[in-house]
Amino acid sequence: MPNSENDIAANDKPRLASRLFRGGVRLGLTVSVIAVAAGTVYFGASELSRRANAVPAPDAAAVTPVSVTPIRQESSYLVDRVFIGQVEPKRAADISFELNGTLSDIMVDEGDEVDRGQLLATLDIALLEVERDRLTASRDAIAAQLVFAQKTVKRNAKLIEQGFTSQARLDEAIALQDELLSKMGELDAALRDVTVRIEKSSIKAPFAGRITTRHVDGGETLRSGDLVLGMVEIVSPQVRIGIPLDIDPALLSDVQIEIAGESFHAQLDTLRPDIDPLTRTRTAVFDLKDGLRVTFGQTARVHINDPVESDGTWVPTTSLKEGSRGQWTLLVADTQKTVRVATVEVLHAENERVFVRGEFPEGTVLIDQGPQRVTVGQHVAFDSQK
Numbered sequence: 001m002p003n004s005e006n007d008i009a010a011n012d013k014p015r016l017a018s019r020l021f022r023g024g025v026r027l028g029l030t031v032s033v034i035a036v037a038a039g040t041v042y043f044g045a046s047e048l049s050r051r052a053n054a055v056p057a058p059d060a061a062a063v064t065p066v067s068v069t070p071i072r073q074e075s076s077y078l079v080d081r082v083f084i085g086q087v088e089p090k091r092a093a094d095i096s097f098e099l100n101g102t103l104s105d106i107m108v109d110e111g112d113e114v115d116r117g118q119l120l121a122t123l124d125i126a127l128l129e130v131e132r133d134r135l136t137a138s139r140d141a142i143a144a145q146l147v148f149a150q151k152t153v154k155r156n157a158k159l160i161e162q163g164f165t166s167q168a169r170l171d172e173a174i175a176l177q178d179e180l181l182s183k184m185g186e187l188d189a190a191l192r193d194v195t196v197r198i199e200k201s202s203i204k205a206p207f208a209g210r211i212t213t214r215h216v217d218g219g220e221t222l223r224s225g226d227l228v229l230g231m232v233e234i235v236s237p238q239v240r241i242g243i244p245l246d247i248d249p250a251l252l253s254d255v256q257i258e259i260a261g262e263s264f265h266a267q268l269d270t271l272r273p274d275i276d277p278l279t280r281t282r283t284a285v286f287d288l289k290d291g292l293r294v295t296f297g298q299t300a301r302v303h304i305n306d307p308v309e310s311d312g313t314w315v316p317t318t319s320l321k322e323g324s325r326g327q328w329t330l331l332v333a334d335t336q337k338t339v340r341v342a343t344v345e346v347l348h349a350e351n352e353r354v355f356v357r358g359e360f361p362e363g364t365v366l367i368d369q370g371p372q373r374v375t376v377g378q379h380v381a382f383d384s385q386k
Helices: 002-054 124-162 167-199
Strands: 065-068 074-087 094-097 099-107 119-123 202-204 209-215 226-234 240-241 254-259 262-271 282-288 300-315 328-333 339-349 353-360 365-369 380-385
Touching: 099 226, 124 167, 124 339, 226 339, 240 262, 240 300, 254 282, 300 339, 300 365, 328 353
Parallel strands: 065 380
Antiparallel strands: 065 365, 074 240, 074 300, 094 226, 099 119, 119 202, 209 226, 240 282, 254 262, 254 300, 262 282, 300 353, 328 339, 328 365, 339 353
């Protein structure tokens, strides 16, 4: 048995040696491959580094210039409130006769301008003239009788002093004189009545203005109060507008009124103390200055600047951006000229600007033009500061 074990050990030695040799060969090949790969990587990296160093470095990116505006906090803003009314004349009149009669003549037509006191229309006064002539003749007859009665009284008074007549004759003369005086007064009153009726048989313009309507053509038999003409005063047009109760009356004293795209200066003439039951507003009447070219009945809009107390700042509409969840944002720049985003609340909007409320640190400026050209965190240069 010992000899057999020695023989086996002797036979294993060559095989062990062969295994060790093959292992050493494989190890050497592995090391060689790794060395070659490492050399290749090294020389490749060196070549890339050399080529990179050979390319000139790019210029630094330019800083984007932006237009900015200082943020000015204000304690209030004005709301332009507009209320609608109508242009109307300062005075208007529907003209008619006070008496019954037949229309004799009408001297004006629609659209005519008339002066104050100008004759507009007349009634037929033939019967009144006959009545006036009759009363005048009766008065003349009574006047002649009165002259004789007065002389008789004087004569009888002297005769009584001389004792040639009685007191009864003097009393009769005085009674006749008084009766004639009464008749004279009655005739004078009748003549004044006829004169007034003749005067009222003609219509004169109560003020300077323009004829707007003509209801008759001439020859009609009219009753008292039947409309003949309509006219308006054109010297100083007015505007009548309903004003809500929350408007301070002090804001109405001096306003701008827009009519057909043209603006007119106006002053408050009166503010009625009562409330319109339909509109729940107070009626304000404004006098237009230099408003002679407006047309009565046109729609008028009064602009009232109503102050609202609230802290905030005005920003251009173009600088406002819609954020998430319905919020509004602005792009601002801090003291380091770095773009930041500011969340704001819109309180009032106009055509080209909005009044917003937000928190702005000291020194923050608003990027008022081209906010889409920059992003949050970007460093910028101030192109202009208004």
